[in-house]
Amino acid sequence: MEESLYSIRMHATCLGDHLSGAEALVSESELRAVAGDLVARALGHSRGKAQSIRISIDDLTGTEAKKGSLPDLVTVPVDDYREGRRAATQLLAGAGISDLAITRTLDALSQGAAPGHKAMRGAMLVNAASGERLEPDPARGVRVSRLGLDAATADALRCALRPLGLDNAHVREALLLAAKVLASGQVLAEICWSDDPDYTAGYVAIPRLGYVRFPHLKPLGDVRGGRAFFLPSGLHDSAALISFLQDTPWLAVRLGRLNPPISLEALRDLLDR
Ligand code: WAQ
Numbered sequence: 001m002e003e004s005l006y007s008i009r010m011h012a013t014c015l016g017d018h019l020s021g022a023e024a025l026v027s028e029s030e031l032r033a034v035a036g037d038l039v040a041r042a043l044g045h046s047r048g049k050a051q052s053i054r055i056s057i058d059d060l061t062g063t064e065a066k067k068g069s070l071p072d073l074v075t076v077p078v079d080d081y082r083e084g085r086r087a088a089t090q091l092l093a094g095a096g097i098s099d100l101a102i103t104r105t106l107d108a109l110s111q112g113a114a115p116g117h118k119a120m121r122g123a124m125l126v127n128a129a130s131g132e133r134l135e136p137d138p139a140r141g142v143r144v145s146r147l148g149l150d151a152a153t154a155d156a157l158r159c160a161l162r163p164l165g166l167d168n169a170h171v172r173e174a175l176l177l178a179a180k181v182l183a184s185g186q187v188l189a190e191i192c193w194s195d196d197p198d199y200t201a202g203y204v205a206i207p208r209l210g211y212v213r214f215p216h217l218k219p220l221g222d223v224r225g226g227r228a229f230f231l232p233s234g235l236h237d238s239a240a241l242i243s244f245l246q247d248t249p250w251l252a253v254r255l256g257r258l259n260p261p262i263s264l265e266a267l268r269d270l271l272d273r
């Protein structure tokens with residue numbers, strides 16, 4: 001019999017504002033347990049308690065999922081978020097993002113990229129040359145959806161992250177999201193930091209090096225976080241990319257290399273090569 005495939009998504013709001021969202025691709029037998037986990041997560045969020053929780057479940061059985069690998073991962077220790085943002089800026093510049101686009105994006109993320117300086121629910125799409133924002137809805141942004149790991153890869157990932165001290169939901173979910181974004185083949189770079197006030201780490205993902213994490217990309221206690229995907233200025237049709245990111249089921253079936261930390265100097269050497 002064909003294996004069942006479901007997309008399950010949670011979106012929680014408080015006073016009408018985005019609070020938390022999460023999702024998974026699972027089989028029918030896992031749906032109940034995962035739904036319970038998502039509800040618990042919405043109720044226990046560090047940004048506040050949900051007033052409204054929506055769970056959507058879509059049966060995708062019979063839809064072919066695309067398959068790919070997780071990116072390589074490396075941590076670059078930094079002293080504080082300023083040093084983290086300087087290093088992130090260097091990585092983005094090395095990936096062909098203009099200084100203007102980097103500055104505009106970091107400013108938007110640090111001020112809250114949704115109208116009213118609120119946190120966006122999804123990601124900004126940014127023209128890598130002009131810094132212009134391209135997402136159709138600046139409050140919602142583009143949500144990367146319908147992504148998951150097969151069971152063996154999910155287990156292997158946890159085992160490989162544990163000795164690095166990185167086996168937590170933030171890392172696992174962000175690495176998976178970055179994997180789907182890189183798999184689009186159309187994104188030059190991604191930058192992200194969490195909107196959770198007690199989680200200061202963030203990352204830059206680029207095709208050449210994979211997922212490069214910095215323990216500090218924002219000050220502790222800040223509830224402003226977000227994501228931006230930088231697109232080549234020549235990409236005229238972002239609709240196909242948005243449809244891939246939002247709608248195409250995508251499963252990670254292999255790990256990338258999970259490297260021990262490297263110094264900022266070693267990162268700069270890699271970039272100069
Ligand atoms: N698609 C697009 N954007 C999203 C999605 C999604 N599925 N989920 C969240 N975002 C955006 C949204 O603007 C959030 O405000 C922002 O990203 C941050 O989301 O240690 O926890 O789930 O290696 O708070 C990164 C570092 C942690 C992990 C990221 O993001 C590490 C994190 P959060």
Ligand code: MG
Binds near residue numbers: 020194195
């Ligand atoms: Mg969050």
